[in-house]
């Protein structure tokens with residue numbers, strides 16, 4: 001297929017795209033810009049912008065009285081978000097960063113164990129590795145690491161590692177932030193449980209873009225950010241999920257007044273609230289929660305099934321294009337649709353320079369040192385023609401002398 005044929009195929013897919021109508025629910029970006037970084041920071045929703053302004057107006061007019069409407073938001077938004085990831089009400093909370101949620105949950109799981117061992121992939125997102133090590137350190141235990149190949153790891157291999165390291169807790173992403181490989185959460189959870197440990201899942205690269213069924217899969221605990229496929233915005237509060245049957249046994253370590261049973265009694269001692277109430281810590285970010293609520297509402301109305309179908313099709317088009325037009329790049333992401341998430345990772349020795357040259361030409365993808373170019377194919381904001389434009393632009397850059405204008409640099413790491 002040549003460039004024109006790819007463009008015609010993409011245009012036909014866009015015409016038939018049932019999600020296209022939802023693009024108007026996002027705040028527009030400058031014409032001509034192709035944004036392939038929704039896996040890093042999703043685009044704002046128009047209703048989120050209105051809600052944020054609405055919160056400011058409420059604050060201005062109702063002042064402290066407005067707290068009556070805000071006070072339960074971490075759990076109200078938590079239940080709504082939970083619906084997207086297969087959680088019955090009462091098991092999710094939204095607030096704090098992913099790092100803090102992860103610390104709370106991993107510590108809660110490991111707290112009653114004698115010198116616990118926390119197992120985490122060597123290539124896992126940095127904060128997850130640091131938190132795993134931090135909890136192990138705080139509890140007098142140890143942190144062990146292992147290597148996940150770019151294609152992901154099978155449940156029995158993970159269980160073997162748990163046995164080998166005598167691990168108590170495993171911290172791992174459902175969708176790897178680099179390769180985009182997706183794990184079988186149900187199988188891994190069951191296999192790891194059989195080996196004597198609990199998995200705490202990081203769903204940051206999964207929530208809002210692939211089907212997630214936490215209750216049905218038997219997951220015990222999970223966390224995830226909301227600023228990627230859930231459109232919560234920069235610094236948006238993250239979520240934590242703890243299975244109902246585990247909530248009484250696990251107590252989280254940050255004893256704040258928002259986790260207190262009778263918060264405004266201002267009691268002398270910490271007395272944790274029941275169920276997910278104890279996972280509250282301090283005053284929640286109300287504007288951020290309003291934005292998350294609207295992001296979740298958008299994903300709900302588009303439907304995860306339609307989002308997932310488009311995600312698979314966007315990936316398939318990307319693989320075909322890269323094979324034909326960008327032969328010098330190596331596709332790292334698994335090609336099978338249900339073995340990957342929403343982004344496609346390409347390895348190329350000039351990835352840093354291609355990414356910067358692309359940005360100068362209106363294509364925003366991201367670079368991960370040392371040689372990864374990640375294309376975030378967020379189904380609600382990415383069109384099929386966007387993918388063709390992006391890969392064609394990269395191909396033109398690589399095939400010309402355009403890269404000579406750029407020196408190598410380490411680039412962004414977030």
Ligand SMILES: Cc1ncc(COP(=O)(O)O)c(C=O)c1O
Pocket residue numbers: 040097098099100125127128173177202204205225238414
């Ligand atoms: C897998 C994963 N975990 C955690 C985070 C971020 O954590 P935090 O919300 O604490 O910045 C990211 C950010 O991109 C991520 O990709």
